[in-house]
Amino acid sequence: MADTYAIKMPKLSDTMTEGTIVTWEKNVGDNIARGTVVATVETDKAIMDVEVFREGHLSGPLAPVGAVVPVGGAIAYLVADAKDVKRGEAPAVKAAAPAAPAAPAPEKFEPYGTAKPKTHIPAMPHGASPAPRPHEGRATPYARQLAGAHGIDINTIRGSGPGGAVAAADVTAPQAPPGMAKRIYQVPGVGRPMDAMEKAVAHNMEYSLSMPLFRVTTNVRPEPLVAAAKQAGYSLTVLLAKAAALAIQKFPRVNAVYQHEDRIVERPQIDIGLAVETEGMGLVVPVLRDVLAKSVKQLNEDWKDLVARARVKRLKPQEYSNPTFTISNMGMLGVTHFDAIPSPGTSAIFAIATAGPQGMPVTVTADHRIVNGADAAKFLGVFKGLVEQPQSWLGGAVVPAGAPGAALAPGKWDYDVVVIGGGPGGEDCARDLADHGKKVMLVNDAPLPGGECLWRGCIPSKAWRAAADRMRDRAHDAHLGILNTTKPKLDWLRLEKARRSILEARGDMALKTDKGVRIEVRQGFARFDSPNSILIDTSGNTKDPHVRASYDKKTDAQGRANVAGGRKPGATERVSFGACVIATGAPPFIPPIPGADSKGVLTSDTVWSLKAPPKKLGVIGAGAIGLEMAQIFADFGAQVVVIEAQERVLPEAEAEIAKALGELLKKQKNLTVVTSAKVAKIAGKPGQMTLSYGDAAGKNANFKCDYVLVATGKRPVTEPLALEKAGVALGERGAIMVDASCRTNVPHIFAVGDVNGGLMLAHTAGHQGRVAAVTIMGERMEYNPAKDCGVVFTRPQAAFVGLAVEQAKANGIDAVEVKMPMNIDAKSQITNETDGLIKLVADKTSHRIVGVHFLADHADTLIGEAVLMVAGDMTLEQVAQAIHPHPTQTELFGEMARRLLSRLRRTANVAK
Missing domain, CATH: 3.30.559.10 (Chloramphenicol acetyltransferase-like domain)
Incomplete structure (x- = not known):
C-alpha cells in the first residue's frame, strides 16, 4: 500500500532502546489529525505519549497492550483511505527456544551511529567529547563518543568488530579482565527478562x-x-x-x-x-x-x-x-x-x-x-x-537554630542570665546554669518557687488522688479475703493539713537549694524594658504561695508608673542580662460561657480553696485535669457529671486508650460522662449552681450541683511581659515561638515550658529548662517531642511515651503495633487490677520502639522502662532478650516485643 505509513516506537530519551505499550488512546479506524496522541508507552523511567504528525486512519495490525517493541519497530499504521483499514493485533513476540550451538559467525562491524537494537546508551553529560583513538586498532566514532562521555578507557575494551575494532555495543557491554573469558553463572530457578527499569539500573x-x-x-x-x-x-x-x-x-x-x-x-x-x-x-x-x-x-x-x-x-x-x-x-x-x-x-x-x-x-x-x-x-x-x-x-x-556559643550577648551585664518564672522549667534551668558558674537571677512572682506544679497542679492533686486511691482500693480487699473494710470515711481537714504541709515543706526546701547554689532569687513581676533588660515590679508581692499571684496593670502604655493603679514609685528595679529564659507558665483558660465568672465556678487554680468536698460537682472538660478531678471527687462520694465537647474523653491520648478509658468510666459509681455535648450556660451561687448543656442528640439538660469546675485547658498569657520591647515573636494562641533548643527569634532569649505552647507538663518544662541552659552554655541539646511522655492519674491510669502508630506514620515511619490486655498478667490477676491494656509501637523496618501507650493501674511506675526504650532507641530484639522479673507487670514488655517480632517474621515469609 503506497499510502500506508508505519507508526514506529519513538526514541523518547537517550537511554531508550525499547518501549512497552501501555494504552491505545485511539481505536482502529479513527480519523487521525496531525499532533494526535494515539498511544502511551512506558520507557525505562516514565510513561510517554506517542504523537503522530501525519493525517490518516488508524490501521492495524496494532501492537497489543503490554507488548515490548524495540525503538523503530512498527506499533500501528496509518492509511489514507478508510476502506484500507485492517483490524487485529500484531502477534506477540515470544522468546525463541534455545537452539543447538552453532559455529560462530563473523560479527558484523557497525559503523558510526548504528547500535544494536537493544543496546542501552547512557545519557551524555553536558559538554561531553569523544575519547582519543585507541593506541592500537580502531574504534567507531560512536564508541569513542560513549567512552569519552562516561570516562571509560577505550584501550581496555576488547572490540568485537573486524580486526578487533571497538563498536558502541562493546563500550556498553561489561568487560572481563584481560585473559579471563566472560563467564555466565547458571543458577537453579526460573529466569525472566529484566524490565526496562532493571536494565537501566544494571547498565x-x-x-x-x-x-x-x-x-x-x-x-x-x-x-x-x-x-x-x-x-x-x-x-x-x-x-x-x-x-x-x-x-x-x-x-x-x-x-x-x-x-x-x-x-x-x-x-x-x-x-x-x-x-x-x-x-x-x-x-x-x-x-x-x-x-x-x-x-x-x-x-x-x-x-x-x-x-x-x-x-x-x-x-x-x-x-x-x-x-x-x-x-x-x-x-x-x-x-x-x-x-x-x-x-x-x-x-x-x-x-x-x-x-x-x-x-x-x-x-x-x-x-x-x-x-x-x-x-x-x-x-x-x-x-x-x-x-x-x-x-x-x-x-x-525561620527561627534561628541556635549556634553553639552564640546565646550570651556580648557586653557587661548585671547578670549573665535572668530566668523569669520559678516553676520546674525556670528552676531546673537556673540551677544548671549556676552549677556551671553563670551569674543567675531567678525572678518569681510567688514567695516560694515551685510554680503551678507544686502549688496548684501535680503535687496537690496527687495528694488528693492518693487519698482517693486508699478509699478505692478497699473495693479489692474482699478479693483476697479481707472483710469489713469497704466503708472508709474521709477526714477532709486532716487531708488538707497534710497536703498543705507537703507543699510548704517542698517550697522551703526548693528556695534553700536555689540560694545554696548561689542563685539570686527575687520575688516580683518581670517585664521587658529592652532586648537586654527587664523591670521587676515588686508592688504586687504577696506572702501566700498557695494562691496564683495576679499581675494588675500598674503602668501606663509607655511603661511609666501608674500611681492611681496602686503602684508605689520606686518599686521597680531594672536588671540587665546577657541571656534571658522565660518560664512563666500558662494559667487556666476559661471559654466564653455565660455565667463562667460566677463565684461558684472553680478552675485548677481555685479548686484548692474548697472548705469541704462538694456533694455534687459539674466538670466542663474531659481532658487530664477534668477527668482526674472528676474521679477523685467521685471516689470521695460526690455525684459528678463531666461535659466534653469532643466525641471522646482524653482527646489528646492515643485513640484506643482513650476509648477504653471512656468505657470504664461509664461503669463507675457516682460518675457520668457526656461527650459531644455543648454547655449552654452556668448559673447560681456556691452550693446552688446549675450547669445547663445539650447532648449529642440535641436534648437539653440541667445538672444541679454545688460547684462547677472549668477544666478546658491552659493558655499562655504573655501581655504583662511586654515582649514587643524585646522583639520576641508569638505564635498560635499567644504562645512564644521557639526552635528545638527552646530559643526564640531573638538569639539570646529562650522560652521553656507551658509558655511556648507545647505539652503543658512539669517534666517537659524541666527538660526544656535544661535544654535552654545547655544551649546558653554553648553546647548542643534539643527537645524532641517524639520522645516525651505523660501520665493521667485516673484509675486505671492513662499514660504514654513517644508516638502513637498514626503519629509515627505521619512522621514517615512504617509503624506497626502490638497490644496486650492487662487481664492476662499474673500480677494484675493477683491484685484484681485487670482493667486496661498496653500498646507498643515500633518501626517495621528497623524494629526501633517509637512509642508505648498504657491504660493500667500502676502505669506511673511501669512507664519508666518504656521511657528508656523510646529515649534510648531500643529495638524489639533488645527488649525481647531482656530478663524481666516474675511475677511483675514489666513482663508484658518482653512478651509484646516477642509477639511483634514473630508477626513480622511471619509476614516477611509470606511476602517471599
Whole structure:
C-alpha cells in the first residue's frame, strides 16, 4: 500500500532502546489529525505519549497492550483511505527456544551511529567529547563518543568488530579482565527478562564500576532544618537539595565530571537528582534544575509537580536525565548507614540515613579523579553547617537554630542570665546554669518557687488522688479475703493539713537549694524594658504561695508608673542580662460561657480553696485535669457529671486508650460522662449552681450541683511581659515561638515550658529548662517531642511515651503495633487490677520502639522502662532478650516485643 505509513516506537530519551505499550488512546479506524496522541508507552523511567504528525486512519495490525517493541519497530499504521483499514493485533513476540550451538559467525562491524537494537546508551553529560583513538586498532566514532562521555578507557575494551575494532555495543557491554573469558553463572530457578527499569539500573552500575570511588561520612543534626521546613511550609527534600547546592557552590569540583585522557567537564549549573519511590517502578530520580539560581519557593513548586508526575510515570526525559549531583535519602526507612553509587555523568552522590542519637548520617561517595578526600570532608562540613543553621540562608522567616556559643550577648551585664518564672522549667534551668558558674537571677512572682506544679497542679492533686486511691482500693480487699473494710470515711481537714504541709515543706526546701547554689532569687513581676533588660515590679508581692499571684496593670502604655493603679514609685528595679529564659507558665483558660465568672465556678487554680468536698460537682472538660478531678471527687462520694465537647474523653491520648478509658468510666459509681455535648450556660451561687448543656442528640439538660469546675485547658498569657520591647515573636494562641533548643527569634532569649505552647507538663518544662541552659552554655541539646511522655492519674491510669502508630506514620515511619490486655498478667490477676491494656509501637523496618501507650493501674511506675526504650532507641530484639522479673507487670514488655517480632517474621515469609 503506497499510502500506508508505519507508526514506529519513538526514541523518547537517550537511554531508550525499547518501549512497552501501555494504552491505545485511539481505536482502529479513527480519523487521525496531525499532533494526535494515539498511544502511551512506558520507557525505562516514565510513561510517554506517542504523537503522530501525519493525517490518516488508524490501521492495524496494532501492537497489543503490554507488548515490548524495540525503538523503530512498527506499533500501528496509518492509511489514507478508510476502506484500507485492517483490524487485529500484531502477534506477540515470544522468546525463541534455545537452539543447538552453532559455529560462530563473523560479527558484523557497525559503523558510526548504528547500535544494536537493544543496546542501552547512557545519557551524555553536558559538554561531553569523544575519547582519543585507541593506541592500537580502531574504534567507531560512536564508541569513542560513549567512552569519552562516561570516562571509560577505550584501550581496555576488547572490540568485537573486524580486526578487533571497538563498536558502541562493546563500550556498553561489561568487560572481563584481560585473559579471563566472560563467564555466565547458571543458577537453579526460573529466569525472566529484566524490565526496562532493571536494565537501566544494571547498565548504569556497570559504568560506575570504572569509577575509583571513596566515601566520607559525618553526622548532621537535622532538627533545625526539619523545623524550618515545617515552619515555612517547604518540603524537607527541597531544603536538602538547596543546602547541597549551596555547598557545591563552595566546592564546584563536586559538580564536575571526569572524561578520559585527562579532561574534566565543569558545569556551572547545578542540577540535583532526588530519588522518589514509585508504584511498581522502583526508584525514579526527578531532577531539580538550576537549584542554586532558583528560590526555595520556586524549587518547592517545581518539586511538587515533579513528584506528582513521577509517581504516575508521566515525567518527560529532560525531567529525569543528566543530573550533575544526586541525593539518595533512605532516612524514612530506618537504615543506620548505606552507600550510594554515582550514576554516569556525575562525580558524587549523597546517601542520607535515619537520624539517631548522634544525628543523621550523611555519606558522600565521590569519584577520586575529581574530588579528593580533604575537599569531600570540607564539602560535607559546609553542608552540615547549612542544615544545622538554616536561618543563615533561609532568612528571617525561620527561627534561628541556635549556634553553639552564640546565646550570651556580648557586653557587661548585671547578670549573665535572668530566668523569669520559678516553676520546674525556670528552676531546673537556673540551677544548671549556676552549677556551671553563670551569674543567675531567678525572678518569681510567688514567695516560694515551685510554680503551678507544686502549688496548684501535680503535687496537690496527687495528694488528693492518693487519698482517693486508699478509699478505692478497699473495693479489692474482699478479693483476697479481707472483710469489713469497704466503708472508709474521709477526714477532709486532716487531708488538707497534710497536703498543705507537703507543699510548704517542698517550697522551703526548693528556695534553700536555689540560694545554696548561689542563685539570686527575687520575688516580683518581670517585664521587658529592652532586648537586654527587664523591670521587676515588686508592688504586687504577696506572702501566700498557695494562691496564683495576679499581675494588675500598674503602668501606663509607655511603661511609666501608674500611681492611681496602686503602684508605689520606686518599686521597680531594672536588671540587665546577657541571656534571658522565660518560664512563666500558662494559667487556666476559661471559654466564653455565660455565667463562667460566677463565684461558684472553680478552675485548677481555685479548686484548692474548697472548705469541704462538694456533694455534687459539674466538670466542663474531659481532658487530664477534668477527668482526674472528676474521679477523685467521685471516689470521695460526690455525684459528678463531666461535659466534653469532643466525641471522646482524653482527646489528646492515643485513640484506643482513650476509648477504653471512656468505657470504664461509664461503669463507675457516682460518675457520668457526656461527650459531644455543648454547655449552654452556668448559673447560681456556691452550693446552688446549675450547669445547663445539650447532648449529642440535641436534648437539653440541667445538672444541679454545688460547684462547677472549668477544666478546658491552659493558655499562655504573655501581655504583662511586654515582649514587643524585646522583639520576641508569638505564635498560635499567644504562645512564644521557639526552635528545638527552646530559643526564640531573638538569639539570646529562650522560652521553656507551658509558655511556648507545647505539652503543658512539669517534666517537659524541666527538660526544656535544661535544654535552654545547655544551649546558653554553648553546647548542643534539643527537645524532641517524639520522645516525651505523660501520665493521667485516673484509675486505671492513662499514660504514654513517644508516638502513637498514626503519629509515627505521619512522621514517615512504617509503624506497626502490638497490644496486650492487662487481664492476662499474673500480677494484675493477683491484685484484681485487670482493667486496661498496653500498646507498643515500633518501626517495621528497623524494629526501633517509637512509642508505648498504657491504660493500667500502676502505669506511673511501669512507664519508666518504656521511657528508656523510646529515649534510648531500643529495638524489639533488645527488649525481647531482656530478663524481666516474675511475677511483675514489666513482663508484658518482653512478651509484646516477642509477639511483634514473630508477626513480622511471619509476614516477611509470606511476602517471599
